[in-house]
């Protein structure tokens with residue numbers, strides 16, 4: 001205002017004077033001056049000036065702590081006993097400071113060397129700090145995280161609230177198998193943080209058991225898991241009759257079925273998550289293999305048969321292989337590919353059989369090449385598979401889309417299956433008993449629990465017509481719309 005008094009008058013000067021004299025502006029300037037004159041910075045403890053030359057170079061980290069938690073967890077190294085920073089919570093004080101990192105060794109806090117304490121003692125020391133605290137940590141090369149950002153699909157259910165090892169209850173998340181989430185940051189400790197990508201509900205949290213630190217998005221509701229389907233007898237290609245219940249009833253000793261599984265499947269089964277990407281099939285690409293799984297008797301064959309009947313030019317089953325001899329009315333490549341035992345076994349051992357089994361001394365099975373032959377014709381190959389066989393089919397070559405056919409609840413099943421028959425072979429059909437339906441339900445639950453992570457979609461087969469309409473729509477979407485698939489199918 002003083003300076004303005006010395007300045008020749010002008011409309012601008014007049015306006016500026018009015019602004020500076022307005023009460024709200026005076027209040028703002030007054031607040032500024034009050035803040036500026038006080039030193040709100042904490043007094044940092046002086047750096048020690050006598051550091052022995054022999055001492056390993058240290059970073060001295062000064063954190064000023066208020067009521068907020070530090071946002072880091074610590075652990076004791078099993079071998080050395082060192083106290084290490086275990087995790088840095090996303091968005092917490094430690095992370096925002098940019099000074100502490102997972103894996104840092106805490107040497108001293110508040111000028112006192114850390115005794116060889118249990119993490120609990122350290123926790124008490126750290127927790128008790130108010131204001132500024134110097135900590136000494138050895139320098140550490142910062143290695144950029146190796147794991148790429150990207151989407152992951154959960155392979156297990158995780159109940160965060162029940163996890164004793166979870167680092168902070170307020171951040172804990174729970175999820176079910178099949179959730180897709182996006183990772184933003186991964187540090188050396190296998191934690192990750194993920195951020196919004198647009199769709200879905202965004203939530204932030206930590207999965208303790210799998211050591212994730214996440215802000216993650218549920219883009220996909222989980223789909224389901226699987227069953228135990230065995231050897232089938234062909235009536236004609238595409239309309240196979242199942243022997244699954246037959247095996248359960250009386251022919252168990254005659255039927256031996258196996259499913260081969262490459263070593264990778266064991267890894268996948270044990271993993272907590274799988275890296276996934278969205279895949280949109282180009283119209284000129286081969287179709288994805290459609291795999292139906294479900295407990296015996298649920299209607300897997302019935303649905304496959306109905307789908308093919310709806311459009312036999314578009315949908316087709318793969319022709320299976322057998323070592324039995326050809327009957328007079330059969331044709332090689334139509335009902336079966338008739339091969340020697342040696343050829344069959346070669347296919348088995350070279351992992352070219354998606355599933356195989358033995359019935360009455362003969363081998364039967366469906367090969368990858370038979371599926372490829374259908375896909376090469378530009379058709380959609382539809383097959384039913386034992387859940388154990390999904391792993392073998394899960395290749396970049398076939399890109400299977402797995403649909404779990406699930407029974408509805410017992411009372412609905414009793415109604416819908418009133419006139420249905422269990423087809424055990426060509427000649428024997430028997431009515432479903434209550435125990436068959438119960439067994440089907442139990443098996444469905446086991447399949448979901450064990451193989452749910454592989455299911456892209458679940459159809460509850462209550463009303464047959466509804467289930468068939470759903471199947472048609474899902475199969476169309478699988479071929480025409482973007483779907484989450486393992487990243488290895490696309491980048492390998």
Ligand SMILES: Nc1ncnc2c1ncn2[C@@H]1O[C@H](COP(=O)(O)OP(=O)(O)OP(=O)(O)O)[C@@H](O)[C@H]1O
Pocket residue numbers: 229241242243244245294295296297298299300301302303416417420421422423461462463464465467
């Ligand atoms: N939704 C449904 N409503 C009524 N009957 C059904 C329904 N789904 C299937 N069925 C009947 O149930 C019986 C068993 O079906 P299907 O043979 O397809 O079972 P599956 O799952 O292939 O088992 P398996 O391989 O052991 O035969 C058949 O008689 C079929 O017509």
